[in-house]
Amino acid sequence: MKILKFGGTSVGSPERMTKLLDIINPNEEQIVVLSAVSGTTNSLVEISNYFLAGDKQKGSVAIENLYQKYKDFVVELLPATDFQEMGNEVIDYHFSFLAVLTNDIFTSIEEKVVLAQGELLSTTLYHIYLQSIGVASVLLPALDFMKTDEDNEPDIPFTNKHLMPILAEHKGNKLFITQGFICRNSFGEVDNLRRGGSDYTASLLGAAINAEEVQIWTDIDGMHNNDPRIVKGTKPIAQLSFDEAAELAYFGAKILHPQSVFPAQKYKIPVRLLNTMEPSAAGTLITHDSEKGKIKSIAAKDGITAIRIQSSRMLLAYGFLRRVFEVFERYKTPIDMITTSEVAVSLTIDETAHLPKIIEELESFGTVEVDTDHSIVCVVGDFGSEKHGFASRVLEGLKHIPIRMISYGGSNYNVSLLILSEYKTEALRSLHNRLFE
Numbered sequence: 343m344k345i346l347k348f349g350g351t352s353v354g355s356p357e358r359m360t361k362l363l364d365i366i367n368p369n370e371e372q373i374v375v376l377s378a379v380s381g382t383t384n385s386l387v388e389i390s391n392y393f394l395a396g397d398k399q400k401g402s403v404a405i406e407n408l409y410q411k412y413k414d415f416v417v418e419l420l421p422a423t424d425f426q427e428m429g430n431e432v433i434d435y436h437f438s439f440l441a442v443l444t445n446d447i448f449t450s451i452e453e454k455v456v457l458a459q460g461e462l463l464s465t466t467l468y469h470i471y472l473q474s475i476g477v478a479s480v481l482l483p484a485l486d487f488m489k490t491d492e493d494n495e496p497d498i499p500f501t502n503k504h505l506m507p508i509l510a511e512h513k514g515n516k517l518f519i520t521q522g523f524i525c526r527n528s529f530g531e532v533d534n535l536r537r538g539g540s541d542y543t544a545s546l547l548g549a550a551i552n553a554e555e556v557q558i559w560t561d562i563d564g565m566h567n568n569d570p571r572i573v574k575g576t577k578p579i580a581q582l583s584f585d586e587a588a589e590l591a592y593f594g595a596k597i598l599h600p601q602s603v604f605p606a607q608k609y610k611i612p613v614r615l616l617n618t619m620e621p622s623a624a625g626t627l628i629t630h631d632s633e634k635g636k637i638k639s640i641a642a643k644d645g646i647t648a649i650r651i652q653s654s655r656m657l658l659a660y661g662f663l664r665r666v667f668e669v670f671e672r673y674k675t676p677i678d679m680i681t682t683s684e685v686a687v688s689l690t691i692d693e694t695a696h697l698p699k700i701i702e703e704l705e706s707f708g709t710v711e712v713d714t715d716h717s718i719v720c721v722v723g724d725f726g727s728e729k730h731g732f733a734s735r736v737l738e739g740l741k742h743i744p745i746r747m748i749s750y751g752g753s754n755y756n757v758s759l760l761i762l763s764e765y766k767t768e769a770l771r772s773l774h775n776r777l778f779e
């Protein structure tokens with residue numbers, strides 16, 4: 343069994359949806375994971391924000407606008423009268439549900455239910471489309487088998503336990519369709535795997551059913567060696583290791599959800615990144631193997647805050663870093679980069695919700711300086727062997743840009759540098775010229 347995930351752009355219009363059958367072979371066993379139609383999740387976030395802010399008027403207008411878009415979508419996707427009626431019933435059901443849901447008290451619980459409607463709509467409409475052209479498929483309700491635990495971690499054994507019997511019940515069927523992104527949390531409430539989470543669903547399903555392969559179909563021919571939105575002339579990378587892919591996804595390569603690598607890595611399921619618009623292109627294969635002696639790719643992550651704690655108490659002391667880390671642990675704030683000297687430690691975070699409290703506690707150790715608006719630029723490749731001189735080439739590529747922090751040696755395949763965000767574009771372009779041209 344293979345898992346094929348199609349992102350928002352791949353199901354972004356009725357025409358795109360109908361073209362999926364150029365890629366999906368209904369005679370092969372597969373679970374097709376769909377995201378919401380592109381733009382829908384953003385609209386649902388906007389709708390939720392209006393209701394969370396108590397602006398029912400604007401919220402209702404936004405619901406109506408989205409409803410009209412789906413009306414047009416159904417007419418184009420399902421031209422035959424009987425199937426068009428089925429499509430209209432589906433959207434009427436979901437949009438009346440939205441109206442009821444937003445009519446009363448609106449909290450983060452209702453917000454998650456609102457956000458789930460995008461994937462529920464796209465999969466149900468696609469399922470009806472397949473029926474309309476006589477292709478047999480089974481619609482699997484992700485909310486019955488995708489679950490996170492008390493720590494918000496996905497529960498893969500739960501998915502295995504609840505999905506396998508459903509698949510067995512439909513023995514003889516080959517094509518299964520399900521929703522990406524959505525799940526239930528440990529309270530049984532509707533929840534999600536965070537923005538871009540359909541990739542994560544695909545990888546979790548691959549792990550849960552021990553799939554032959556997970557394919558992430560998107561609008562580009564694989565992971566490129568730099569951000570194609572910023573740098574011209576980027577190229578797809580044929581092969582990446584799970585660790586390299588995880589670093590790139592985490593440090594900004596938007597093509598892949600950062601957490602989606604780990605389930606596939608743990609359960610040894612190969613992942614392919616492929617292009618819906620160019621299905622014959624090789625794309626990127628992610629496995630345990632890594633190509634040696636090469637720099638693979640550059641990525642950047644914005645919205646980084648750097649914190650420096652300067653303290654003479656650090657000098658020749660032990661236990662100091664533990665106490666610093668405990669502050670971040672108490673506020674559930676992950677640290678990305680860290681560098682130390684004998685009297686100071688610098689670290690970066692991208693979640694700033696608890697920053698004032700964190701600073702207040704850190705001030706008991708010494709002087710605290712905070713710098714916002716930074717970006718981490720991350721270069722991924724085989725840095726394990728000094729003979730390539732890659733690190734010096736990275737620094738050479740950034741010699742005209744002020745560097746706030748450098749992290750090298752944490753792993754053999756990554757160098758991360760912290761710079762002011764205003765230099766990001768120049769840094770990515772300059773590194774590209776230096777490393778790949």
Ligand SMILES: Nc1ncnc2c1ncn2[C@@H]1O[C@H](COP(=O)(O)OP(=O)(O)O)[C@@H](O)[C@H]1O
Nearest residue numbers: 349350351560562564565566568569595596597
């Ligand atoms: N290193 C990279 N390689 C490939 N694509 C990248 C990279 N960095 C950013 N991207 C962007 O990621 C986009 C695909 O991700 P996304 O929009 O989330 O797809 P989908 O909607 O299919 O899930 C591409 O169109 C591309 O602009």
Ligand SMILES: N[C@@H](CC(=O)OP(=O)(O)O)C(=O)O
Nearest residue numbers: 349350377383537538539540
């Ligand atoms: N629809 C969700 C989940 C998702 O993964 O979307 P996409 O595959 O288009 O990145 C989102 O927009 O976040």
